[in-house]
Amino acid sequence: MSLAKRIIPCLDVDNGRVVKGVKFVDIRDAGDPVEIARRYDREGADEITFLDITATHDNRDTIVHVVEQVASEVFIPLTVGGGIRTLDDIRRMLNAGADKVGINSAAVFRPEFVQEAAERFGSQCIVVAIDAKKVSLPGEVSRWEIFTHGGRKGTGIDAIGWAEKMVAYGAGEILLTSMDRDGTREGFDLALTRAISDAVAVPVIASGGVGCLDHLADGVLDGKADAVLAASIFHFAEYTIQQAKEHLRMRGIEVRL
């Protein structure tokens, strides 16, 4: 008997539609978020993450409605990230039925925001999303820095130190995305995932780069991730969540089936 490793499908939502880009460009339409969330729930997803990539503030209501609809019929944990900047944004998402929110850029601009959010709503619902890119050269000791604005802006902040700081500020979980791998289908950055997972006491979700089921298993076994997140391999029905779980079990990983 032990805790299952989680498989988390991620829905990138833009103006109410699920989309998935390769390195944040070349966006393909993948469908209606409510319908897709329903399917993932039926297939046995352990949680569902919505990433609101809508650029304009006016369209923020759309994601709230999506979460409300999903939360009325899907009874597994739901996380919403993207554009979470104020305590009021968090309250709105939780009231809509989200269980956790992902905070990314707002934490970089003002780290105390994470502290305030954890104090107000509890660490259990504060996920700090970290977008990291390798900055060391081949042959050097590996070093990753955090990036904001969908991977476009460097910050000069060391990713491992940042993860430790965010946990000290009250993050209950870390969602770690490798900007080098996101959308490439080459697999997670396992060294990065392992480094962050070893550094912090809270669960780490590996994200960015999944192209096949072995990549998910590698994230757990080699990356020491507590959960693995993927988008496109599930959206375009290459694999079902059920198949992914059976594969993980075959590789000796405890899953909920």
Add this chain to the structure above:
Amino acid sequence: MSSVAVIDYGMGNLHSIAKALQHADPSVDVQISSTAAAILQADRVVFPGVGAMRDCMLALNGSGLAEVIRQVANTKPLLGICLGMQALLTDSAENGHTDGLGVFSGHVVRFAEGLTDTDGVRLKIPHMGWNQVRQQPHALWQGIAQDSRFYFVHSYYAQPDDGAIVAATCDYPNAFACALAQDNVFAVQFHPEKSQTVGLQLLKNFLHWDV
């Protein structure tokens, strides 16, 4: 029509639990209630909770709802969930030391740092995700397979003084009490409202529980 009140004391989101109760049995009248009168009028009561113990007890004591919950615990079916379970014990080690409602005799303690699984891998805190629940016989487990997985997220857990009130245990890595039952009170550390079909079944069983 039978009714269930979900206690609203200003801590966290009640949408999920209310929706899940409604989904578990559409014929039941589900109300989110913050007043003593509404809570005492309902046929059964759900006491949810997320966040920190001290804030929870401050809110309950400040609003007078602490006394209402003690009264409910003596009179009708009561389901405590997560922090709502922990608050039913004598006290908690969270926030230094916080007195609870004392419905169950016992303490709430934190998972020790540096625990590892059988492969020597460090276990993360909070204990977050789907873990297996080993049931003891109780009406609320009806229709739920032994060792089913429920969704947990917590860093503290209950240590009741009397082992006879333990209705289920879970391993992380050592066995801990994840459900307590005493007369008309049932309490769970996991989130039935986030545990898909098995969670909905537990809620349905609660809504039909004849104590």
